Amino acid sequence: MADQQELPEGTLQNLLDQETLKWVFVGGKGGVGKTTCSSILSILLSRVRTSVLIISTDPAHNLSDAFQQRFTKIPTLVDGFTNLYAMEVDPTVEHEDVGVSDGMDSMFSELAGAIPGIDEAMSFAEMLKLVQTMDYSVIVFDTAPTGHTLRLLQFPSILEKGLAKVMSLKNKFGGLFSQMSSMFGMGDELAEDALLGRLEGMKDVIERVNMQFKDPDMTTFVCVCIPEFLSLYETERLVQELIKFEIDTHNIIINQVLYDDEDVESKLLKARMKMQQKYLDQFYMLYDDFNVTKLPLLPEEVTGVEALKAFSSHFLTPYQPASSGDPVERLERRISTLRKQLNEAEAELERLKSS
Template sequence: MADQQDLPEGSVQNIMDQESLKWVFVGGKGGVGKTTCSSILSILLSRVRTSVLIISTDPAHNLSDAFQQRFTKTPTLVNGFTNLYAMEVDPTVEQEEVGGSDGMDSMISELAGAIPGIDEAMSFAEMLKLVQTMDYSVIVFDTAPTGHTLRLLQFPSILEKGLAKIMSLKNKFGGLFNQMTAMFGMGEDFGEDAILGRLEGMKDVIEQVNMQFKDPDLTTFICVCIPEFLSLYETERLVQELTKFEIDTHNIIINQVLYDDEDVESKLLKARMKMQKKYLDQFYMLYDDFNITKLPLLPEESLWLRKKLD
């Protein structure tokens, strides 16, 4: 095998060229540069697509910082662009709005609460339902660190199983639910058919999205990492989990790479370069069929962070 230093530099051009892509996930260990990479990716995509939406699903949002513009749960046009939009959502919090304090939403929320994990899944489904009604050419997800991301990718199957369980309860208890709603004077709007219809509609959305997530023509996952042991280990775990979920992944971005310079005299820098080279070699060996892109460690911080510190 050729030394990784001799291999041609990779790029994300294959993502730009794949015009069929609808969903692009960017994920990895905390602190490796996911937001920076997903922001750059969305900017590059905006040059070749009619419209791009970047969504942050990390509770510790950084998109607003990266673009120096306040984003909310409503898609907002990014300053300086005509076709790039951004929004920040938190699947663990949004459920408060999905299940209100009264009416049908509250009843659905109560039903969902009996099934572990379905509350977040339903929130995610509502967000996807909203996104699907908007006409974006491609959607980029700036995800939370690996563990949260894997849970997010499990939501379609969690919701599917949860709704199947609710449907089985409906079949068991027949018209009991309608009798209860009638007893409390809730009327037809809160009957079994109305609530189950709402849940079925959500199930249709999640089934459609689940199929799209597993279609490599429509969905891909880009793993961001740094050339260190823990990041290599977590990337391997992430790739294995994505394979288990049948989600395509064939791009790895290795960030913060130190490039060898003969004039470098610092023992610390030389030691770091030697360590990085060991892990870079392992990345190329483990993922020889992946498109690997290396990004250099820059001598200064990004512009937005320097402005915040000044």
């Protein structure tokens, strides 16, 4: 890969240019702006792809807040778009979809509950089955914080272990299975189909998708972080886990970066900038072969389609702080800012004197 240090700044243009991409995961520590980044990425992809689906797998769904539109577990067209869909998935088993009798359903629940992580894995498999029946050009995952994301990547092995455990129970207690199935008024074959068929079907789906996840032409993982120690640590942990799972990752978004603009007079902000610069240097040193995209900290939240579209320009063109302009213009802007601050302070002083 080309040396990123030769480039002024990285951008996410590489994701738009990679036409073979089918799955794009966006993840990182909580509170770093994953939902905003994944939402903007899906908007940018919708400009170059026939159809895009963005899925939130975070239990604390923020996708509805980002787009200011209510989403459910059914893909819904995002307002203002003709080819961008969104859905929010809860990581719990939806037993109403099992399609067997109440007695069999509760027995299935008990078995599922005995295997750690199987409920989430099955829920994820159900969602992937649903997604695969629809023909989306690319699917963007707005994932839960790092720990949940790593569990999500372990689901194929969890399902495999779950299936093996159920099969061993069946072999040990075959007679009991038969008795229970006759108690619920079903033949042996139907009972086995209900219990094992569903797990087997899910395992097939998730294994097929898992092969795609490990194909760098089809899948990539975008790590979102902020220039602070804990976020740097979490990002490194995430990158190492992705390497272990053989999942491609070559894009890092560093969000909420403070720039030394001409109107920054605050000692606190200047101290934060100095601290951030230390971690930015470490990010560039650790990930010199990654596309590292820096995004500025804004004074307001980026919510609503128009705000997301406006902010999206920074994903494709490196942000230029006002301080990088002509020195005379910078000084004039600084004087203008100071005058405004002085006028506001004088007005406040007069208000306090007269009260």
